Amino acid sequence: MRTAAAWLLVGALLVAPRAEAEAIKIGLLPVSGSGPTFIAQDKGYFAAEGLEVELVPFDAGQPVAVATVSGDIDFGNAGVTSALYTFAGQGALRILAGFAQDRPGFHADGILASNAAYQSGLTSLKQWSGHSVALTTIGSTFHYAVALLAEKYGVDTKALRPLPLQSLANVAASITGGQADTGLLTGNIATPLLERGGGKLLTWVGDEVNWQVAALWVTTKTANERRDLVERVLKALRRGAHDYAEAFIGPDGRPKEGPTTPAILAIMAKHMHQTPEQVKLSLSYIDADLRLDVADIRRQIAWFRSQGMLKEDVDADQAIDRRYAATER
Numbered sequence: 657m658r659t660a661a662a663w664l665l666v667g668a669l670l671v672a673p674r675a676e677a678e679a680i681k682i683g684l685l686p687v688s689g690s691g692p693t694f695i696a697q698d699k700g701y702f703a704a705e706g707l708e709v710e711l712v713p714f715d716a717g718q719p720v721a722v723a724t725v726s727g728d729i730d731f732g733n734a735g736v737t738s739a740l741y742t743f744a745g746q747g748a749l750r751i752l753a754g755f756a757q758d759r760p761g762f763h764a765d766g767i768l769a770s771n772a773a774y775q776s777g778l779t780s781l782k783q784w785s786g787h788s789v790a791l792t793t794i795g796s797t798f799h800y801a802v803a804l805l806a807e808k809y810g811v812d813t814k815a816l817r818p819l820p821l822q823s824l825a826n827v828a829a830s831i832t833g834g835q836a837d838t839g840l841l842t843g844n845i846a847t848p849l850l851e852r853g854g855g856k857l858l859t860w861v862g863d864e865v866n867w868q869v870a871a872l873w874v875t876t877k878t879a880n881e882r883r884d885l886v887e888r889v890l891k892a893l894r895r896g897a898h899d900y901a902e903a904f905i906g907p908d909g910r911p912k913e914g915p916t917t918p919a920i921l922a923i924m925a926k927h928m929h930q931t932p933e934q935v936k937l938s939l940s941y942i943d944a945d946l947r948l949d950v951a952d953i954r955r956q957i958a959w960f961r962s963q964g965m966l967k968e969d970v971d972a973d974q975a976i977d978r979r980y981a982a983t984e985r
Contacts, residue, residue, distance in 0.1 A: 677708035678885065683720040683729035686713050686928045687842045688764055689756025689870045689940040692896030693733050694927040695920060701895045705888035711927070715823040716792040717870070724749060724875060731889060732873045738795030738965040740873060741957055741975060745968025750879045750977035753890060754948035755870035756940035758801075758862035761910040764869070764940035765801065765861040766846040770830075773837040774856040781809040781858055788817040790827040790839030795965045797869055798840040800956055804865040831855040843938025844928050862941070868949040868956070869940065879977050886980060894946055901944035911939060947982040 684690040693711065696702050702709040712728075714720050717735030724732040725748050732740075733755060743749040756764055767789075769778050777783060784806070791798045799818065806813045819836050821827050828845050830836035832854040840861070841849070850857055872893065879886055903920035906912035921932035928935055954972045976983070 677703065677706050679708045679710070680730040680885070680889070681710045681712050681728070682731045682733055682889075683712045683714055683723050684733040685715065685717070685720075685735070685842070687756075687844055687940070688924060688928070688935060688938050689735075689942065690733055690927070691900045691920075691924050691940070692755070692893050692942060692946070694896075694924050695899050696892040696896035698923045698926075699896070699899065701892035702889075705892050707888060707892065715825065717797055718793050718795065721749065721873070724873060727875075730874070730878065733870070735797035735870045736868060736953070736956060737793075737797060738799075738960045740871075741960055741966055741970050742968055744975035745966065745970030747876055747974075749873050749975075750876050751871045751873045751948065751953075751975050752879070752886065752977055752980045753872040753893065753946035753982070754868055754943060755872060755946065756942055757949060758865060758867050758869055759909060759941035760863050760866075762862045762939050762941045763843045763847075763860040764938055765798070765840060765842055767801075767805065767838055767840050767858045767861060768831050768846055768849070768855040769838050769858050770832070770834045770836060770855055771853070772834045778837060779856075779858075781805055781811065784809065784811045784838065785815040787837035788819050790819045790821050790830045790836035792820070792822060792824060792827060794818060794820045795960065800959060801840060801861050801865070801867070803959055804867060805859075805861065808864060828854070844930055844934060847934050847937045848930070866949075866952075868952045871948065872946070879980070883979075890946070890980060894944075897942055897946050898944050900942055904939055905941065905944070909941070945982050948976060950976065950983045 684693055717737045718739045720732040720734040721739040723729045725743055803813055824845050827839045828849055831839045849855055903917045921935050925932045925935045950972055960966045
């Protein structure tokens, strides 16, 4: 009888239903800066934390912040924007980790000139004054990047004409069609555009200025009430970030290739809908522990406030959730 009972117990265990994975949605852009998220998804790091993750693609960072607040997605993984800081100032969103940064050698973001503007003499940012610049949205990461580049080259931003076109696809079309003199594009879109002769590269942003481009965020309610979930998401993403850094970032902080590079490129190429070679040409710098550049977050908030894009009184300590975020300085 004991033997029969034992076999019944084993059988029950074998057919016992497995605990259902917790379903969540992460909003992101199909760019190299989302690499750790793609890796965590494909290598099973989310699944190992009991998570069933749906990756929801967006075409700009501002809508990701809005979708997080509205509850359409659970986590946002995109560029830091005035919308993000506004929601942080209102107590709605908190930054959990740092993702893409622009650093020398990493060509994640480029500024391109239309062929017509280039042929008319706009061959350097030194001649940028008086020209139009296509952006996704006012208050976007690229808007801030324009300010950094203009400051470096002594160009008054008031002498530039921003064209908010709502999507990267529209920015690319405006450069190719000559409706915009210049425009900022992610490397994965800029690279094929340049390859087919649709514009001219003026510079890669990371070779000019260093800054925190993207982050991971969540609603304040989730950060406060669902700590276990947040920590499991971060654990999976940090595993992905370590794999990313091992594949692409050398000890000197510059791009490298190693034994794991081809496999990680293949994962990212699938999600970015590009070839591995194109992905390799448009990589972001991402800290292996997803640390944030707090000094630049402070600088961004100050700039957005100076431009009248922040109505709320917000600072870095309000925006960053120190319970979770690792910081550089």
